[in-house]
Amino acid sequence: MTKLKAVLFDLDNTLVDFMRMKKLAVEVAVEHMMNAGLPGEKQTLIDEIFKIYRRTHIESQSALEELIITKLGYLDYKILSSGIIGYQRGRDLATYPYPKVIPTLKELLKMGLKIGTVSDAPAEQCYNRLARLHLLDWMDVVITYNDTGEYKPSPKPFLLALERLSLQPKEVLYVGDWPERDIVGAKTVGMWTVFARWGEHPDAKDTGADFDLTSVEQVVDIVKRVNG
Ligand SMILES: [Mg+2]
DSSP states (O other), X not given: OOOOOEEEEOSBTTTBOXXXXXXXXXXXXXXXXXXXXXXXXXXXXXXXXXXXXXXXXXXXXXXXXXXXXXXXXXXXXXXXHHHHHHHHXXXXXXXXXXXXXXXXXXXXXXXXXXXXXXXXXXXXXXXXXXXXXXXXXXXXXEEOHHHHSOOTTSHHHHHHHHHHHTOOGGGEEEEESXXXXXXXXXXXXXXXXXXXXXXXXTTOOOOOOSEEESSTTHHHHHHHHHHO
């Protein structure tokens, strides 16, 4: 049987607790903007920012700006710059890998496997998060939205990862937390799949994945099992 030679991971809510990061970043941003004079009640302002994210994109870079203009009728740069500083402070505090991610990746590298990420995040944010997690140098391949212009479950990002690694689909295990995007996409190209139940969809049913794991360290056992 073909042996696994690489493990590829979804980034957000698989390696890093993205929603936790986002929540803290927005909360600290709102506190800083209120200190700088933004009127309103804290939780309402937080909810309004998330509404903007839902309407536009979770990676929107103009949500704070939009909120200020909605509240004041103009863009107050004192409030905006305070909000950006607050956002970055919250983000830096809360961007770290899930428990056991680091030892798991180390173990996979020690076993001689290649590792990488196939993410729907824009390149700038994806590389920024990987750098802040100190994972960038470990990655043999990083595929972002910018590489193909298509989101998972499109086969394109997965196929590009295979091409860059010069590997066959059955030599790759893909780990992700979103069944309709991660599992469907990786399966379509023929990779082995792991559903990351520790991510954003812990209650997902019928994920269709080959393996269903509750902790990232179990990935090592799966590799050992498949490779015999
Ligand atoms: Mg995810």
